[in-house]
Amino acid sequence: MRELNVALIGYNFMGKAHSYAIGNAAFFFQHQVKPVKKVIVGRTESLLRKAAEEFGWQEYATDWKEVIGRDDIDLVCIATPTSSHKEIAIAAAKAGKHILCEKPLGMNAAEAKEMWEAANASGVIHMIGHNYRRVPAIALAKKLIDDGKIGDIYHFRGVYLQDWLSDEHAPMSWRLDKRIAGSGPHGDLNAHLIDLARYLVGDISQVIGMEKTFVTKRPKLADENQHRSASPIQLDDVTVDDTTSFLAKFNHGALGTFEASRMASGRKNHERIEINGSKGTLAFNFERMNELEYWSKDDDLEVQGFRTILATEEVHPYIHAWWPPGHALGYQNTFVNQFADFIQAIITKDQIQPNFYDGWMCNKVLDAVSKSIDTLTWEYIR
Numbered sequence: 001m002r003e004l005n006v007a008l009i010g011y012n013f014m015g016k017a018h019s020y021a022i023g024n025a026a027f028f029f030q031h032q033v034k035p036v037k038k039v040i041v042g043r044t045e046s047l048l049r050k051a052a053e054e055f056g057w058q059e060y061a062t063d064w065k066e067v068i069g070r071d072d073i074d075l076v077c078i079a080t081p082t083s084s085h086k087e088i089a090i091a092a093a094k095a096g097k098h099i100l101c102e103k104p105l106g107m108n109a110a111e112a113k114e115m116w117e118a119a120n121a122s123g124v125i126h127m128i129g130h131n132y133r134r135v136p137a138i139a140l141a142k143k144l145i146d147d148g149k150i151g152d153i154y155h156f157r158g159v160y161l162q163d164w165l166s167d168e169h170a171p172m173s174w175r176l177d178k179r180i181a182g183s184g185p186h187g188d189l190n191a192h193l194i195d196l197a198r199y200l201v202g203d204i205s206q207v208i209g210m211e212k213t214f215v216t217k218r219p220k221l222a223d224e225n226q227h228r229s230a231s232p233i234q235l236d237d238v239t240v241d242d243t244t245s246f247l248a249k250f251n252h253g254a255l256g257t258f259e260a261s262r263m264a265s266g267r268k269n270h271e272r273i274e275i276n277g278s279k280g281t282l283a284f285n286f287e288r289m290n291e292l293e294y295w296s297k298d299d300d301l302e303v304q305g306f307r308t309i310l311a312t313e314e315v316h317p318y319i320h321a322w323w324p325p326g327h328a329l330g331y332q333n334t335f336v337n338q339f340a341d342f343i344q345a346i347i348t349k350d351q352i353q354p355n356f357y358d359g360w361m362c363n364k365v366l367d368a369v370s371k372s373i374d375t376l377t378w379e380y381i382r
């Protein structure tokens with residue numbers, strides 16, 4: 001079987017998720033190629049060595065430029081903080097490597113556009129890591145919408161709520177530094193909602209938003225792996241939003257509401273969307289990720305009501321590769337589905353979605369929301 005050598009840049013939360021996917025995609029999905037965990041890349045050698053061992057990488061390296069230049073590397077996964085995506089992705093595209101990049105694609109739409117142009121010009125397969133499109137229940141929602149099951153869409157309602165910053169003593173991290181992350185839950189969580197909205201409903205034309213940073217200073221730990229109870233060296237300024245919400249108008253007329261927060265006590269990874277159409281409604285909550293709620297006007301009035309579809313049947317997207325009915329999937333499996341689709345696109349040479357173009361479009365919406373917060377007016381997505 002032909003081998004596909006992978007370089008993964010980044011070894012924290014997303015690095016672990018991608019390592020799992022790269023290692024398991026060929027196990028569950030039949031492909032003519034076998035991805036090989038060739039080299040994992042990062043800056044801090046002691047942590048990197050440990051990650052290489054734990055996640056099963058053949059080699060580790062601290063110089064991503066040297067790794068991207070290697071002839072034996074076929075594809076590059078970028079799982080680093082947002083500020084480094086552009087330089088790495090453009091270098092990878094120029095070196096002719098296929099690229100899977102974490103979201104948001106760029107720090108802003110201008111960066112994302114450059115990345116899309118470089119990837120498009122080089123002819124490589126490029127993908128952005130919006131793994132939630134690869135949840136079987138979400139892919140099923142897409143199919144039901146395309147089949148006309150909920151009719152014309154009136155509303156998209158999305159909330160993405162986490163609570164890891166609701167404790168005012170929660171420490172500073174790169175995710176709270178605008179120079180590295182670009183923004184807070186806006187780019188981190190609204191980016192996922194925007195991608196799902198574009199996937200399920202269509203393009204957005206206008207937005208208006210609001211944001212707030214509730215806790216403006218947080219303890220800086222010696223390093224991000226230091227235990228929280230250790231005494232902080234100093235307080236650092238938080239330079240990103242703790243929450244951002246916005247209203248949206250879609251091109252074809254639907255209206256949308258979006259809310260992302262890291263301050264929603266009790267909500268851990270509460271990504272909930274609801275889509276109301278002229279013939280029915282679909283609702284999904286990631287915390288019950290194997291289920292899709294469906295209400296249909298076509299049902300007899302006598303039995304009309306929301307039904308919960310357990311999206312674990314062989315007829316449901318991706319499930320043929322997994323387990324018998326009722327044997328549910330988890331978070332890590334969305335990354336396996338994503339990576340399996342990515343490899344398939346490399347084999348067939350068909351461009352995949354969401355790709356860097358979608359990442360660019362998502363960055364445009366993020367930027368327009370931020371601009372609307374400054375101008376206090378509706379902003380067009382141009």
Ligand code: SOE
Nearest residue numbers: 013103131162188189192269
């Ligand atoms: C943030 O907490 C985060 O890890 C995001 O960065 C991911 O994209 C999201 O899927 C889960 O939460």
